[in-house]
Amino acid sequence: MKKRILLVDDEVAVLLxxxxxxxxxxxxxxxxxxxxxxxxxxxxxxxxxVISDMRMESDQAGAAVIAAARSAPYEPVVALLTAYPLAEEDWQEMGADRMLVKPMHTRLLLEQIDRLMQAHAARRTGNGTALAAAKAPGSVKKATRPPAAKKKVASKKTASKKSVSKKAVSKKTAAKKAIAKKPVKLAAKKAVKRAARPA
Structure with missing residues (x-):
């Protein structure tokens, strides 16, 4: 079955x-x-x-066509065709699924139409629900810490490294002191033994 498209434009050359x-x-x-x-x-x-030009008999004629297409019970795909590109939020707010900027290369236009129809068909059959949910902003939250938390974790790590290194240093110095004391103790013992010997 052929797909039916309604083209709405007041420029006859573009239309034909x-x-x-x-x-x-x-x-x-x-x-x-x-x-x-x-x-x-x-x-x-x-x-x-439905592919509609934006400005026709009035500046808002295209918006009125889009609104009528959106309220149609058969739910067509809606594209806004314009030589004056709008901000994405503006044409989305109007209810368009896509903005097509004219003049457009034929191959690109056909690719865009094909993609729009496929996405629309997937949405209507329910296959696109998971995909749409995955693409929706805020639906998938990454398990990331805020920068402050990352800094805290880093500072804990550096603090623990410092305490480990301090302990290691203190153990080394204690061992050095013990080694240094040994000869003194030995010398003292020898002196005591000598003093205890009869002359």
Whole structure:
């Protein structure tokens, strides 16, 4: 079954070029030359994907098409097509799955569409749930210590190394002192023995 795409753009040249490219590559394509026409088509037909220009009869016409596509019960993939790139949070806030910047190389456009459709299909069947959860920010927390904790651990290690080295030094000095005392003790014993001998 062919995938159906709705193209919404007020530039006829862009509309016809994209339609031809997509149809050659096996898609069934509907076109709308305004945001209003796009919304009407979304109500009367079902699409796997909607690609809409941002600025048409008004600056917000594309946002209105995206909102209509998002509220469609058949849940199409939604891409925003624009010559004026927006910040990622802006087009995501609008409800688009992707922003496509025109003009776009044909091969790149087809790759993007293919990836979007695959991800959307995986989400709908539930196969993408684990993947989406894994990619979601904050879902996988790495077992890392805060820098302060790392410093504390390092200082404990250095403190224990210092105490070990101090103990080793003190043991060495004690052994040296004991060795140094031995000749003194021996000399004292010999002196006592000599003094005890009869003259």
């Amino acid at each position: 070029t994209l339609k031809a490219v997509l149809e050659i590559n096996g898609f069934e394509v509907d076109t709308a030359a305004s945001g209003r026409e796009g919304k009407l088509k979304l109500r009367s037909n079902e699409y796997h994907m």
